[in-house]
Amino acid sequence: MDTHEFTFVLASKPTGEELDVLFETGGSDATPETTGDGTSWLHFDREADSLAAALVSALGTIEHAGLQAMAVCSDDLVSLREIAKRTGRSYESVRLLAAGKRGPGGFPAPLSTDGWTLYSWAQVRPWFARHYPTSMQDRDELTFEHDRVIAAADHLVRARAILRGDDTATQLAKLLAVA
């Protein structure tokens, strides 16, 4: 089994007693951190057969200890400037591709539209790999696969937190099942 690294964002800072419960219920491979702005993280170094299995297992540990996960830390959100940097293109070239004024079209939709326009690298990278494969020559495939799973897990954990106690959760879970 490999050791998988990732970080969960918690809903609140655990008390000392909660940290002891976390340790005793399987969280001795987690390192708690509180950021300067008060956000609580749990860094995991978890052994599992896959990253996905490790994420599911760690979420179980968190919830078994009575804590609530809100998200998984991810570097998935990228600006057009960052996309330009990662693909070795100019900002203007990427801006035109994203706007559909150049290239094959179908550029992934941004995740935000007001002011700062941010995209999901997990969606943008496959688009470039399909249409401009030479742009991706220097990118590490294994790193991207890790980041892709982390990005998806982040969305799912956020959805789980949004839908906590909501009857529609079961129905909405089908959105993932049909994918």
Place this chain on the structure above:
Amino acid sequence: MVSKGRHPKKPIADALADVARDGLDVLEVHRGHRWGMLVCTVCGADLALWSSPRVPEDTAKRVRRFDVRHRHEEE
């Protein structure tokens, strides 16, 4: 017998010694499973340290990363 101020797991004790500098404090707690914490005195962030983590080398790695993330004077 582990001396005061030194984490009982060598990889963690070594990492704490390596990152010792102005701006990072080590606070010993000795409560429950917690040995103590590494605190950034600039922004107030802290990293909790177990007495007996599953893999001490992993915690040592987290200590070194915390140090790198909190070199505020270089930002």
